Amino acid sequence: MIIKKFFGKTEEEALEAAKKELGNGIVTMNVRTVKKKGLAGIFGSKRVEVTVALEEEKESLRSPRRETPVQAAPAAQSAAASGAGAAAARSLSGLTADSSRNIEKKLDSLQTLLVNRLQQEETVKAEQPERVQESSSGEDAAEKEPEKKQPSEQEKFIRLLYNTMLENEVDEKYANQIISEADKPEKPDVPIDFILASVYQKMILKFNKADGITPASKGPKVALFIGPTGVGKTTTIAKIASRYAVDEKKKVALLTADTYRIAAAEQLRTYANILEVPFQVVYTPEEASKAVEQFREYDYIFVDTAGHSHQNEEKLDGMKALLEAVGQHAEYQVFLVLSAVTKYRDLMKISSCYREITDYQLIFTKLDETSALGNILNIKLYTGASVAYVTYGQNVPDDIEPFNPQKTVKQLLSTKH
Ligand SMILES: Nc1nc2c(ncn2[C@@H]2O[C@H](COP(=O)(O)OP(=O)(O)OP(=O)(O)O)[C@@H](O)[C@H]2O)c(=O)[nH]1
Ligand SMILES: [Mg+2]
Numbered sequence: 001m002i003i004k005k006f007f008g009k010t011e012e013e014a015l016e017a018a019k020k021e022l023g024n025g026i027v028t029m030n031v032r033t034v035k036k037k038g039l040a041g042i043f044g045s046k047r048v049e050v051t052v053a054l055e056e057e058k059e060s061l062r063s064p065r066r067e068t069p070v071q072a073a074p075a076a077q078s079a080a081a082s083g084a085g086a087a088a089a090r091s092l093s094g095l096t097a098d099s100s101r102n103i104e105k106k107l108d109s110l111q112t113l114l115v116n117r118l119q120q121e122e123t124v125k126a127e128q129p130e131r132v133q134e135s136s137s138g139e140d141a142a143e144k145e146p147e148k149k150q151p152s153e154q155e156k157f158i159r160l161l162y163n164t165m166l167e168n169e170v171d172e173k174y175a176n177q178i179i180s181e182a183d184k185p186e187k188p189d190v191p192i193d194f195i196l197a198s199v200y201q202k203m204i205l206k207f208n209k210a211d212g213i214t215p216a217s218k219g220p221k222v223a224l225f226i227g228p229t230g231v232g233k234t235t236t237i238a239k240i241a242s243r244y245a246v247d248e249k250k251k252v253a254l255l256t257a258d259t260y261r262i263a264a265a266e267q268l269r270t271y272a273n274i275l276e277v278p279f280q281v282v283y284t285p286e287e288a289s290k291a292v293e294q295f296r297e298y299d300y301i302f303v304d305t306a307g308h309s310h311q312n313e314e315k316l317d318g319m320k321a322l323l324e325a326v327g328q329h330a331e332y333q334v335f336l337v338l339s340a341v342t343k344y345r346d347l348m349k350i351s352s353c354y355r356e357i358t359d360y361q362l363i364f365t366k367l368d369e370t371s372a373l374g375n376i377l378n379i380k381l382y383t384g385a386s387v388a389y390v391t392y393g394q395n396v397p398d399d400i401e402p403f404n405p406q407k408t409v410k411q412l413l414s415t416k417h
Helices: 011-022 058-062 073-081 086-093 097-135 138-147 153-167 172-181 192-206 233-247 262-275 285-294 313-327 344-355 374-383 405-412
Strands: 002-008 027-035 046-054 221-226 252-256 279-281 300-304 331-339 361-365 387-391 400-402
Touching (some): 011 027, 011 046, 046 192, 153 172, 153 192, 192 374, 192 405, 221 233, 233 252, 233 262, 233 300, 233 361, 233 387, 233 400, 262 279, 331 344, 344 374, 361 374, 374 387
Parallel strands (some): 331 361
Antiparallel strands (some): 027 046
């Protein structure tokens, strides 16, 4: 794995530079805004630093060539032992000095947390072998003792990462997959920050970047929000519509196809009034189609739909008809809104049912109501759909952000204690 920093005036510019040098296979590990050094910094000039990782060919990691940093291990080890510097020692792990410093900084607090926990677990375990010896009878125990192979520090650390994922409710299948795909150290003295960086990178790779709502190539872009009852579809539309109408000054219209409850339409109408954007209730797919036509000069049309049980086939058919009608006049994207609090098993059923009628991107709501975010990864991997937004509270328009894989992966590798 190569980890390297690139700079630019914007994130896109820095990523462009990274792609130029390393190709399209890069994964963004971290993005931050930094002040320029010297006078330029004083005058407020800022630039964006993007840390990217690139997976190297497996063969080159497992059986490194002479000129790779891993091959330089013995020399680096002795250099470190003789106090020649941590940078040389770190080249053991295949990270360059520059990149390792960077990744350490980014994951520092996370690693400290994990290491503390590792030490705590060891203290508890240290008492256990005595108890085992006390209870086991003489010869048998003595015979078995030499067979026991103590796990290395690295193995213990990998175990800890795995257990932390499970604690955060990552499905065992996916946790295993991530651990088995991550580069395992072949030398006992590989620093654990290499293991952490490798698992972290694998997890970010699993969350490929979502596009969110993109402008249409021609005419308005219609964004439809579907999902079970009460997950936060209407509230989420209000949050997103506010971003586009107020912050980006785009022409936005709101439609609701939720005609089952009067209060539901009124809820969105209220938000439309506050945002001073047009609002319409559409009772049939034909009306939806006409409304899209009517707002053809607009940039974005957000469509709210009725929440209902995903097992209600009749309503799912109605949804399909609505999508087809909208698609006649405009480009559209569908967002399946799911609550992060819903049980994994139910999320699987819901996402499968909606998959039968359309492709979608995911929005997870109510992150503020759970500390275990494993379901975001589980459902992302189960559906193959990308995650566009997460919401974390009832405040409109503040409690929403575009999905940030780096932040979520750090949370998935953090303990709740
Ligand atoms: N804690 C929390 N509550 C949220 C969030 N998003 C929405 N809610 C609340 O969840 C409740 C339901 O939100 P709605 O937006 O009406 O949900 P809906 O999916 O449109 O519901 P139906 O139209 O009945 O299917 C409201 O009380 C919202 O304030 C969130 O991110 N966190
Ligand atoms: Mg609603």
